Amino acid sequence: MTDPFVHVESVEKRWNGQLGVEDIYLSIPRGSFVALLGPSGCGKSTTLRLLAGLETPDSGRIIIGGRDVTASPAAERGLSMVFQSYALFPHLDVAENVLFGLKVRRVPRAEQREKLAQALEMTGLTGLETRKPGQISGGQRQRVALARAIVAGHPLCLMDEPLSNLDAKLRHSVRRDIKKLQRDLGMTVIYVTHDQTEAMSMADMVVLMKDGRIEQAGKPVELYETPASTFVAGFVGSPPMAFMDAALLPAGLTSAGLDAVYGVRPEHLDLTQAGDGMLQAVITHCEYMGSETFLSFDVPGSSGLTVRLPGEVRRSVGEAAGLTFDLSNLHAFDRNTGYRLPR
Amino acid sequence: MNDLARYERRRRIMYGWMLLSPALILLSLFAFIPSAMTFWSSLFSRGTRRNPSEFVGAGNYELLFADPTFSKVVVNNLIYAGVTIPVSIIIALAMALWANSKIPARGFVRTAYFTPTILPMIAAANIWLFFYTPGLGVLDQIGALFGFASVNWLGRPETALWAVIIVTIWKEAGFFMIFYLAALQTIPPDLKEAADIEGTSRWTYTRRVVLPLLMPTTIFVAVNALINSVKLIDHLFILTKGGPSDASKLVLYYIWELAFAFFDRPQAAALTVMVLAVLGVTAAIKFIILDRRTHYQ
Numbered sequence A: 001m002t003d004p005f006v007h008v009e010s011v012e013k014r015w016n017g018q019l020g021v022e023d024i025y026l027s028i029p030r031g032s033f034v035a036l037l038g039p040s041g042c043g044k045s046t047t048l049r050l051l052a053g054l055e056t057p058d059s060g061r062i063i064i065g066g067r068d069v070t071a072s073p074a075a076e077r078g079l080s081m082v083f084q085s086y087a088l089f090p091h092l093d094v095a096e097n098v099l100f101g102l103k104v105r106r107v108p109r110a111e112q113r114e115k116l117a118q119a120l121e122m123t124g125l126t127g128l129e130t131r132k133p134g135q136i137s138g139g140q141r142q143r144v145a146l147a148r149a150i151v152a153g154h155p156l157c158l159m160d161e162p163l164s165n166l167d168a169k170l171r172h173s174v175r176r177d178i179k180k181l182q183r184d185l186g187m188t189v190i191y192v193t194h195d196q197t198e199a200m201s202m203a204d205m206v207v208l209m210k211d212g213r214i215e216q217a218g219k220p221v222e223l224y225e226t227p228a229s230t231f232v233a234g235f236v237g238s239p240p241m242a243f244m245d246a247a248l249l250p251a252g253l254t255s256a257g258l259d260a261v262y263g264v265r266p267e268h269l270d271l272t273q274a275g276d277g278m279l280q281a282v283i284t285h286c287e288y289m290g291s292e293t294f295l296s297f298d299v300p301g302s303s304g305l306t307v308r309l310p311g312e313v314r315r316s317v318g319e320a321a322g323l324t325f326d327l328s329n330l331h332a333f334d335r336n337t338g339y340r341l342p343r
Numbered sequence B: 001m002n003d004l005a006r007y008e009r010r011r012r013i014m015y016g017w018m019l020l021s022p023a024l025i026l027l028s029l030f031a032f033i034p035s036a037m038t039f040w041s042s043l044f045s046r047g048t049r050r051n052p053s054e055f056v057g058a059g060n061y062e063l064l065f066a067d068p069t070f071s072k073v074v075v076n077n078l079i080y081a082g083v084t085i086p087v088s089i090i091i092a093l094a095m096a097l098w099a100n101s102k103i104p105a106r107g108f109v110r111t112a113y114f115t116p117t118i119l120p121m122i123a124a125a126n127i128w129l130f131f132y133t134p135g136l137g138v139l140d141q142i143g144a145l146f147g148f149a150s151v152n153w154l155g156r157p158e159t160a161l162w163a164v165i166i167v168t169i170w171k172e173a174g175f176f177m178i179f180y181l182a183a184l185q186t187i188p189p190d191l192k193e194a195a196d197i198e199g200t201s202r203w204t205y206t207r208r209v210v211l212p213l214l215m216p217t218t219i220f221v222a223v224n225a226l227i228n229s230v231k232l233i234d235h236l237f238i239l240t241k242g243g244p245s246d247a248s249k250l251v252l253y254y255i256w257e258l259a260f261a262f263f264d265r266p267q268a269a270a271l272t273v274m275v276l277a278v279l280g281v282t283a284a285i286k287f288i289i290l291d292r293r294t295h296y297q
């Protein structure tokens, strides 16, 4: 790829001195699916709104499709947006909601009809044209918002937590629909979510934010396997990574010394007989999930130690057990800054 | 089972009436019964010492239609309603749209617009009396600066009704603006953002989204304005007393005159009945026609 499709450079936004986002750098290739991930209030929506042109940055540059749009109004950026609240017009029926933009732009009637049929077909809304938003279900409203976004045919689509109002099952199916639409239409999608499974499963690139800054950006596998900080390690993965003090590990086996915190993923921990293994632990929780069981352990100087075992495992809380792991699977982080240490 | 169902049904009906009764009693006492009595008394002639009151049927109505003052006040009132209703609604809407946008001193602007509403009509009329007074009044003083001759706004048949109309609009627009402001605030801001992204101009957004969503408010306000155009006559007592030569006399003022100045109660009753009928029919038409084209949340 040559130039990135969306390029954000050193963007900052404050409200009366209060931090919204700062130091935002993004470089997004055409046709990719990017997830903006992070806890509530970390600046995901703000970043998206800056991209959309609904807010103007205090400093920095935003380039979309090779054009500097930092100061352009939303309409001139050639993008569509799906709002968290759907933002459907309550007095217009489904068809008119979807066609709103085309009508504003005076697209010929025949073309409108054709595009409407196409968009409704893609989103599975055919037959609901004459219903008002108040007369359809939440999932259908969601699809209408999607249809409105794709009917415009813009190459860039921004979505702000579009699934947050749906129940778990519906969320799963709409998630697939979105992903399929994105692939079929070759759209570039920037997708805000606070659900890490959603981000990891859908995105080509995940941007994890914290307190208005980007903590790490990269492929899902990069975030999972080489998290840049304890925050990333603890945010991505379910259950998240466990952390241990260096003092718990056999002396001399680790290079970074006592200033480090070590992290290990649940799938890299193994259960052994009490007395064996590297750590002696007490079972504190036993969570049966159907296909697997999570056992949580308490070891002084560690947090979140969990083992993932297939099927149903009958162990009682309070039982003693041993834990073992391969040292090559450990992640080392700086104790003070939380950043990843080179191995 | 049947017994139980019947008992349950009766119980529900009882409940219905019990819930209905406070409104029913109050409305009957102060609205339905007086209306019926008014209608009844409009069918009898005026009783004097020599001619006791007798049943005349439509006699009072016929007398009214023959009365030149009657047609004069009806025409006056039609002009009055035809101007005050649309103008005060349009001004209220414009002020609300403006006061709802991001302007400096928004709170002050809203308060300023609302002030006429909290004044009693009598006080408002007195303020305007000061504006209109020939020679001394503010209008004349300003006119004099530009070399215009003094005009007796309230004293000339050509201008009296219009002077009254302006006071009414001034008084009503701020009141209606409050309803529009409240309605505007229920429109989620993300609709504007969604429209912005589609490249909608401000005017298109207003026409295609804001106005339709304000329709229920507009109906409410329009019906209120209609009622006010008949009901709100306090300022006539201060400003013109219906004069000069009935030029600014409105229907309700004429009813008051008939009843309490000329002591012709039956005529007043007949006129009242006609007003009630016209108002009722108009309100019904308004609700039926506009309802069909209105989106209620």
Ligand SMILES: Nc1ncnc2c1ncn2[C@@H]1O[C@H](COP(=O)(O)OP(=O)(O)OP(=O)(O)O)[C@@H](O)[C@H]1O
Pocket (backbone or CB within 6 Å): A015, A018, A019, A020, A021, A038, A039, A040, A041, A042, A043, A044, A045, A046, A047, A194
């Ligand atoms: N209009 C505003 N005025 C002042 N502060 C704001 C405004 N919008 C957002 N903020 C602040 O900016 C920060 C980031 O907000 P943002 O809405 O981007 O969070 P978010 O990551 O989208 O969170 P959530 O997941 O809860 O939607 C928050 O601390 C918020 O208080």
Ligand SMILES: [Mg+2]
Pocket (backbone or CB within 6 Å): A044, A045, A046, A160
């Ligand atoms: Mg948000």
